[in-house]
Amino acid sequence: MADKTTALVTGANKGIGYEIAAGLGARGYRVGVGGRDAGRREEAVARLRGSGVDAFGVPLDVIDDESVAGAARLVEEQEGRLDVLVNNAGITGGMDQTPTTVDLTAVRVALETNVLGVIRVTNALLPLLRRSASPRVVNVSSTVGSLTRQSDPERDSGPIAVAYSPSKTMLNAVTVQYAKELADTNVLINLACPGFVATDFNGFRGHRTPAQGAATPIRLATLPDDGPSGGFFDDDGAIPW
Template identity: 65%
Template sequence: MNAQKIALVTGANKGIGYEIAAGLGALGWRIGVGARDPRRRHAAVDRLRASGADAFGVPLDVTEDASATAAAEFIAEHAGGLDVLVNNAAIVGRMPQTPSSVDPSTLRDVVETNVIGVIRVTNAMLPMLRASSSPRIVNMSSSVGSLSLQTSPGIDMGQVPAAYLASKTFLNALTIQYAKELSDTSVLVNAGCPGFTATDLNGFSGVRTAQQGAAIAVHLATVPDDGPRGGFFDDAGPVPW
């Protein structure tokens, strides 16, 4: 394995994903910019390289099996392996999204990207991650997916779109299961919450910058070998499941 750390960040052409790539690139890592739109992917790579990062584009649509398989083959050929996977790609889905109004097709679309996409990409990358000396998987979740917080008296999360919220609860459960399955390996799997970050997912209504939202992913990607596994964290520390 190359001594230089290699990471793949999905949905890295903009927003939090781009800033995760930038943050890891600033550490001297080689960064795979996973994105399905060629123009946006190339633009993000050019911008990262202009800032001094060692970045390369990875064509990747997380909703397609063949795309995930091809992305793994591409990384193996062009980078020689993978140390860190950051599953960042996500969508909110069409509105309205109260439980009584959401169209089932919207829920399927959101889960396809936010949950099944994570399984699809993670499983495609696992052989390379297992070969790494310090492999990490970071799933970008949200505190709105916490069942504990959803049911805590006095905590009001506002009107969170139901399909998006359910997908993050689903992702949290999936993170725990991956951590359990990989508990006898060196692969550390954790979930991170970026906080209410201004991105196009919320019409840029968030109160945190994309760079601030990316910080937890950079942290979890760089935890030591005795670091946490199967945890859920934000900048302040553990988040209840």
């Protein structure tokens, strides 16, 4: 498979992650469908293959060291390298997230998945990404991670969420640090906001479709070699920090 461009998308069995996988597959990429649940993962692989996508399943729980290491071994054994990593898997952390009453477990859980999970997966796959001629990493974030927008009293920046929103702010900061470390390499790493997408993540309250939400992650996953790194983008362009 070395002649094909290979991508791995975490949390790709449904929603935005699935559409990212489908979109990359439609562009000719061979796509690894990362997911914890074996049944849903393989169902997603079958659906993608049925639509003509060259897809394969990757058992992957982003909060489990052994699972992530196993995923890296699988990709290395099957593909030999990785060209694109999309860190899409994420959670809200549950409710209530009012700062004065929150259960600290909710904060820990959100950080474990949304931040530490991204670091864990990225570090495990980076050796394979370095074998690519044009490696790309996309971290799926949210505009609620923008401190500029969160602190603007004139803007509706969503509900008070002391676990989820700060986890995305930290993910943004972590991504900038990666971009600084990797500045002298060919690895481009960026943040994508899919917008308010109707998925089970938010009780299907969003006004955008998963396919619409996948557009910016796909664009960043397929950047040319002179593309940006360390940026934060949605469909309209750069998002203020």
